Amino acid sequence: MRHDKSHGRSTLAANPAEEGNRMTDSLSDPDVIPDHCGGATLTDLAGRVRVAHGHLRALDVARSPDLVGLDLAHCPPGLHLTLQDCARLEWIRLPAGDTGATVHLDAGDGRPELLVLGAVERLDCCWSGGTFEVQAPRHARPLNGVAIQPSPPDCPVEGWVALSPSLPRSWTVPPALRQVWLHRPQGLVDVHVEASGRLDHLVATDAEALARLRLARTGVRVQLRTCPGLSEAYNEDGVLHMTDCGHRGAILHAKGGWRRLTFQRCSFFDVHAETVEVVIQRSPRVNHLHVPGGVHAITTHGHFPVLNGALGWYGSEANGVRQLLGTHRDRDDALSTLYGWTWLERTRAQRLSALRALEEALDEHDPELLWRLRCLLHLRVRSQPKRPPDMDEALRVAGNRWHWDFNSDLWLEGRASDLALYRAVADQPVGEGFGRLLHCPGDPHTLHGLAWTLRRWHGRGDDWPDDWTQAIDKGLRRITRRGYMNRAIHDAVQAVLQLAVRLRDRALADLIFAFARDRLTPEHGAPLFITLAQHGYAPARPRLMVVSRKLNWLQEDLRQQAAAAAIARVRTHAFSIDTETPQEASI
Numbered sequence: 001m002r003h004d005k006s007h008g009r010s011t012l013a014a015n016p017a018e019e020g021n022r023m024t025d026s027l028s029d030p031d032v033i034p035d036h037c038g039g040a041t042l043t044d045l046a047g048r049v050r051v052a053h054g055h056l057r058a059l060d061v062a063r064s065p066d067l068v069g070l071d072l073a074h075c076p077p078g079l080h081l082t083l084q085d086c087a088r089l090e091w092i093r094l095p096a097g098d099t100g101a102t103v104h105l106d107a108g109d110g111r112p113e114l115l116v117l118g119a120v121e122r123l124d125c126c127w128s129g130g131t132f133e134v135q136a137p138r139h140a141r142p143l144n145g146v147a148i149q150p151s152p153p154d155c156p157v158e159g160w161v162a163l164s165p166s167l168p169r170s171w172t173v174p175p176a177l178r179q180v181w182l183h184r185p186q187g188l189v190d191v192h193v194e195a196s197g198r199l200d201h202l203v204a205t206d207a208e209a210l211a212r213l214r215l216a217r218t219g220v221r222v223q224l225r226t227c228p229g230l231s232e233a234y235n236e237d238g239v240l241h242m243t244d245c246g247h248r249g250a251i252l253h254a255k256g257g258w259r260r261l262t263f264q265r266c267s268f269f270d271v272h273a274e275t276v277e278v279v280i281q282r283s284p285r286v287n288h289l290h291v292p293g294g295v296h297a298i299t300t301h302g303h304f305p306v307l308n309g310a311l312g313w314y315g316s317e318a319n320g321v322r323q324l325l326g327t328h329r330d331r332d333d334a335l336s337t338l339y340g341w342t343w344l345e346r347t348r349a350q351r352l353s354a355l356r357a358l359e360e361a362l363d364e365h366d367p368e369l370l371w372r373l374r375c376l377l378h379l380r381v382r383s384q385p386k387r388p389p390d391m392d393e394a395l396r397v398a399g400n401r402w403h404w405d406f407n408s409d410l411w412l413e414g415r416a417s418d419l420a421l422y423r424a425v426a427d428q429p430v431g432e433g434f435g436r437l438l439h440c441p442g443d444p445h446t447l448h449g450l451a452w453t454l455r456r457w458h459g460r461g462d463d464w465p466d467d468w469t470q471a472i473d474k475g476l477r478r479i480t481r482r483g484y485m486n487r488a489i490h491d492a493v494q495a496v497l498q499l500a501v502r503l504r505d506r507a508l509a510d511l512i513f514a515f516a517r518d519r520l521t522p523e524h525g526a527p528l529f530i531t532l533a534q535h536g537y538a539p540a541r542p543r544l545m546v547v548s549r550k551l552n553w554l555q556e557d558l559r560q561q562a563a564a565a566a567i568a569r570v571r572t573h574a575f576s577i578d579t580e581t582p583q584e585a586s587i
Contacts, residue, residue: 027071032056051075061086073118094118100142111163114148132181134159137200143178173199193217242266321357325365339389342376348407352414359417367424371431374421381405399433402446415449416456426465439467441475444492451495458502472496480515485524501535501574509537509575517543522550526558530565536576541566
């Protein structure tokens with residue numbers, strides 16, 4: 001690779017015919033003997049070299065600082081070429097055809113400058129100043145030549161890599177180019193692509209002045225890195241990927257019909273797009289997304305606010321719900337926007353934030369509307385994003401299964417918010433399906449969530465319908481009929497037991513005692529007997545003595561706890577038959 005120390009105009013021939021004649025003059029033909037895999041290595045090459053071997057599949061050229069040109073046009077298509085320590089190399093001629101070559105360049109300390117003719121499937125380069133890669137689109141024909149030089153190529157190539165080029169303030173991509181890779185373009189503000197152009201892929205890195213992209217050709221893939229001044233990008237059906245773009249307070253107008261926008265570590269405060277199918281947002285500083293045409297899906301990565309695709313709003317889910325509900329109050333046509341909000345793609349943590357936001361809105365907005373939104377959120381957990389929201393299906397699914405898929409350490413918090421929303425519509429027809437599911441909870445997770453929530457509400461002095469306590473009794477009877485203990489059942493029974501302590505419900509204590517005595521092994525029953533004894537349930541004490549004798553030496557710690565609880569002073573008299581209530585320890 002020839003290194004242009006002056007960083008000025010390229011010294012490659014501008015006339016293609018002249019360049020072709022120069023390439024074929026005075027060519028040397030070194031002996032090449034491929035190995036059994038079709039690979040060969042050449043070193044110490046100089047001048048212009050021609051390699052023509054019908055079975056050559058891979059060629060490594062190294063330690064050839066005086067090599068000027070390399071003619072591989074008569075090798076098989078699909079050649080794999082690696083070049084290292086070829087500082088003066090000016091040109092390469094690759095085989096033509098529908099199968100392109102793969103070229104790896106190691107340019108060392110100097111900035112590369114090279115003309116590659118022929119079919120190129122992929123060309124990548126590394127040097128001390130960075131890396132780049134040019135690759136033909138999948139399922140498309142290879143690129144017909146790539147020029148690595150600071151000025152736009154005059155020879156007929158389809159790829160151009162420009163390192164620190166000097167371009168006019170407003171530049172139109174030459175119509176013959178299919179791929180353009182710009183690194184540190186000086187003074188470039190506007191980039192234009194005509195509708196008749198052939199550009200497929202545009203990359204710009206460290207483009208400090210770049211502000212506007214106007215790409216009239218449809219379906220262009222654009223990658224931008226470190227373009228702080230970007231303010232406008234237009235294309236139809238294209239993909240725009242931005243990394244480290246924008247600045248604090250900047251506004252980006254993504255005009256046209258971009259198929260996908262991707263933000264990574266971007267600093268735009270406000271993004272306006274006309275229509276977009278997918279927005280992948282990885283930038284916490286992007287606070288506002290406004291897409292009047294609607295967003296089909298938004299994917300977020302990391303702890304970032306979820307963005308709304310139809311109405312602009314800021315910050316957290318709570319602020320978003322507040323603004324959307326306020327708009328719905330003023331405009332009858334905003335209901336579909338609310339439904340669309342429930343259908344956005346969310347992480348587990350963001351799903352919980354959305355549910356909590358609906359709970360927080362109970363004091364100001366219609367509980368029935370909030371419950372309908374809750375049911376759509378619940379349905380979205382199990383539905384494909386391309387399916388439109390279906391309210392009838394959402395209400396039906398709400399009565400079949402209570403499943404949210406929250407984070408394991410926060411799922412009870414989610415169940416509590418869910419029950420708060422249902423409590424507001426428990427006597428309305430819209431809540432009938434979920435009510436039937438809740439009033440006879442045979443699933444341990446449902447029973448656990450209900451018991452945990454009622455215990456929490458009791459501590460705060462909140463009320464709940466009387467039949468919810470009856471539902472706890474029914475659910476406990478259902479799961480304790482099973483003759484085994486697993487983690488889910490254990491946690492559910494423990495939650496009911498803690499609720500029974502708060503409510504001083506002796507009937508629930510009797511059920512749990514009978515379950516532990518008749519159906520559980522000493523190992524699984526001991527923790528329940530210990531809790532019962534601590535809160536004044538007298539039959540648990542002799543049972544603990546029996547259990548402590550049955551536990552083997554492998555459960556020595558549990559055996560000692562059981563024996564100690566059998567004779568220890570009670571913490572409360574929650575389950576005591578005696579009506580006297582002496583001073584109790586805190587629960």
